[in-house]
């Protein structure tokens with residue numbers, strides 16, 4: 001898309017395609033809900049042994065040091081084969097924070113476990129009364145000897161039910177003004193005494209979300225990433241990556257194919273009004289892919305994206321939901337069934353896809369917040 005492979009790139013694409021075809025278990029392909037860690041870990045390890053688990057990491061940290069084109073080829077081929085996404089929480093979010101702000105000891109201690117898939121990291125930012133207004137968070141970390149003592153609660157923590165460790169935002173100065181200036185970024189062992197993790201089932205039926213309670217949890221001060229009270233900068237660095245990875249165009253392309261398959265089998269493609277809506281959304285998918293590609297090329301050229309990543313998240317997630325709406329429409333009355341819709345290209349889980357994609361405009365910051373960011377920080381409009 002928007003680029004013709006060079007000879008070397010075409011060779012790499014064939015190598016990836018053949019390897020994925022031979023190694024990706026059929027049971028993991030084209031799943032709507034994410035497989036649990038027991039199912040996902042062997043696939044993570046296979047990619048790790050092949051050297052393809054962290055194409056975006058520099059070689060000095062054990063990554064592939066791949067060019068942007070190689071990264072795109074890998075992502076495209078994995079998506080086309082219906083491979084499950086490896087969790088970006090450790091591989092992209094925390095790893096990028098550690099590489100930018102971590103001490104050498106922290107990089108040595110944590111990067112290898114992220115790469116091999118031995119350590120499951122989760123993100124403890126949101127709290128029951130602090131989501132959009134994240135800086136109002138109140139989970140407290142109080143210095144005590146060489147440790148902090150942490151008390152509070154996090155919520156909507158994705159994959160926390162499988163967590164080994166949590167990268168969390170904690171309040172270390174309750175009097176700071178602005179309130180962002182009193183927040184620190186802390187690495188917490190999820191198996192520590194005083195940590196309680198309670199699962200939450202989502203509307204789509206998956207149970208990977210959780211609420212996490214901290215009761216007098218001792219965390220070494222050496223686990224602070226970045227300076228004391230300097231966590232807001234680290235958090236925003238992570239959020240920039242989160243917004244881009246939340247909205248890659250591959251999911252949209254895959255869903256577009258499923259919409260067409262269902263519409264063909266159900267007869268909706270014979271309806272001119274439906275075709276008209278489908279074409280409009282297909283154009284949005286292409287526009288989104290173009291914006292995403294541009295962002296990736298900019299990053300490769302050394303640009304830090306910043307608030308522009310909100311535009312990508314906005315367009316990508318709203319296009320994904322527009323496709324989910326079309327999927328329901330294409331399936332007609334069968335959309336309400338809990339059974340997959342049978343098409344000539346295989347079964348499609350219509351209702352689960354629709355429900356699962358409701359998340360997309362909430363996590364990583366809701367789309368109302370992305371619009372606020374674009375208005376004030378990209379367009380420079382008054383607050």
Ligand SMILES: Cc1cc2nc3c(=O)[nH]c(=O)nc-3n(C[C@H](O)[C@H](O)[C@H](O)COP(=O)(O)OP(=O)(O)OC[C@H]3O[C@@H](n4cnc5c(N)ncnc54)[C@H](O)[C@@H]3O)c2cc1C
Pocket residue numbers: 122123124125126127128129130131132133155156157158159209359362363364365366367368369372
């Ligand atoms: C599937 C899923 C996974 C998640 N995973 C994680 C995770 O791993 N770690 C983590 O820390 N968090 C996670 N979250 C939490 C997510 O970041 C928050 O839900 C999100 O930031 C919104 O916060 P809230 O739920 O408290 O809603 P609120 O902030 O209470 O917002 C409620 C509504 O008000 C609107 N609103 C609020 N403020 C404004 C404003 N200033 N202007 C306009 N509209 C506004 C919002 O857009 C929203 O529609 C996850 C959420 C979901 C759905």
